[in-house]
Amino acid sequence: MTTIAMWSGPRNISTAMMYSFASRSDCTVWDEPFYAHYLSTTGITHPVGNEIIAAGETNYEAVVDSCLAKPDAATPVFYQKHMTHHMLPGQDWRWCLSLSNVFLIRSPEQVLASYSAKREEVALSDIGFERQLELFNMVADKLGRAPPVVDCEDVLTSPVASLRMLCEKIGIPFEPAMLSWETGPKPYDGVWAKHWYNAVWKSSGFADPKTDYPVLNADLSRIADLARPIYDQLRPHRLSVENTTAPAH
Numbered sequence: 379m380t381t382i383a384m385w386s387g388p389r390n391i392s393t394a395m396m397y398s399f400a401s402r403s404d405c406t407v408w409d410e411p412f413y414a415h416y417l418s419t420t421g422i423t424h425p426v427g428n429e430i431i432a433a434g435e436t437n438y439e440a441v442v443d444s445c446l447a448k449p450d451a452a453t454p455v456f457y458q459k460h461m462t463h464h465m466l467p468g469q470d471w472r473w474c475l476s477l478s479n480v481f482l483i484r485s486p487e488q489v490l491a492s493y494s495a496k497r498e499e500v501a502l503s504d505i506g507f508e509r510q511l512e513l514f515n516m517v518a519d520k521l522g523r524a525p526p527v528v529d530c531e532d533v534l535t536s537p538v539a540s541l542r543m544l545c546e547k548i549g550i551p552f553e554p555a556m557l558s559w560e561t562g563p564k565p566y567d568g569v570w571a572k573h574w575y576n577a578v579w580k581s582s583g584f585a586d587p588k589t590d591y592p593v594l595n596a597d598l599s600r601i602a603d604l605a606r607p608i609y610d611q612l613r614p615h616r617l618s619v620e621n622t623t624a625p626a627h
Contacts, residue, residue, distance in 0.1 A: 379454040380550055383445070383474050385462050385513055386482035387506030389492035391530040393571075393578045395482060396459040397559040398541065400566060404550075405455040409568040411441050412464035419466060425573040433569045442473045455550055462506035462513060471516060478548045479517045481510060483612050484530045486605035490598045491591040500601060507605040514612060524615040532619050534587040539619040547617065558583040 382399070386392045393409075400407045414434025417427050424430065435441050449456040458477075465471055489505050502508065517525045526547045533540045537557055545552040561582050563571060571579075594602060 379449045379451075379456075380548060381445075381449060381456040381458065381477045382548060383458050383460055383477045383479045384482055385460050385479060385510060387462055387484075387489060387510060388504070388574075389489050390482050390484045391533060391584075392459055392461075392482055393575055394581065394584060395533070396457065396566075397564065397578065398556045398584070399455070399457040400564065401555045401557075401559045402455060402553050403555065404453055404553075405457055406449065406453045407457040407459065407566050408445075409459050409566055410461055410464065410570075411435075411445055411458060412438070412460065413568060413570065415441055416461075416464040416466065424570070426570055429569045438469060446473060446476065462509040463503060465509055465513065471513060474513075475517065475520045479513075480526045480528060480544065480548065481514050481612065482528050482530060483510070483609060483616065486602040486609055487594060488588075488591055489605075490594055490602055494594075494598055500598065502601050502604050505601070505605065507608040511608045511611065526617055527612055527615040529613060529616045531587050532616065534584055536619045537584040540617065543617045543619055 384392065384395060396407050396409060399405050411434075414431050415436050415438050416422070417424055418431045418436040419438075435444070445458060447456075486505065486507065490500065493505060494500050514525065514527075526544060528540065528544055541556050542552045559582060562579055563575070567575060
């Protein structure tokens, strides 16, 4: 049995990755377990925030207990899509050290171009880079080596090779079903999906990388400059794959 904690910031193809794992024959997924706790604790205003709090578990320890629950025998792979910024200072994050932790990264310029289209006010803390590095270092210290890092551009460019390598690293077999999913909403989507997931609902697989990102304004460029050293620190640890047209089977 394998429980995967996938750590990313927002707008990192994290939902597409969740859909990919949900397409497996042996996997259940959980969409952002700590979102309700994060909003209720910080008081931060997010789209449909009241609905998120009402629908989710706001007690941190209760969410942790559910994250640590053993997968069902029929679906021995348990995939958890986590937002790094949902982990708050002063909390004990060490619960995740017993899980298979993976870190999903994306260039800050691309993250901010996408995130700012959904939310007018943006701060560095909103995109999770600082917390992602803290969590990465904690896991690396425990393992004595770097945990798996996946750059979303590699997944979009070479999904077969990227997913094969990731599955190998976390000790599960690759399934070709991971390359596609049905369009539209999913029963495991969080209640926030109606605001954030419109693009991925239109998809049925991993799209080619975008090349037409808008130019960032001065405020967003400043945030990107602060996040860039963190991305540059994590990227050398990524599962590096060359562009490939290898068959999915």
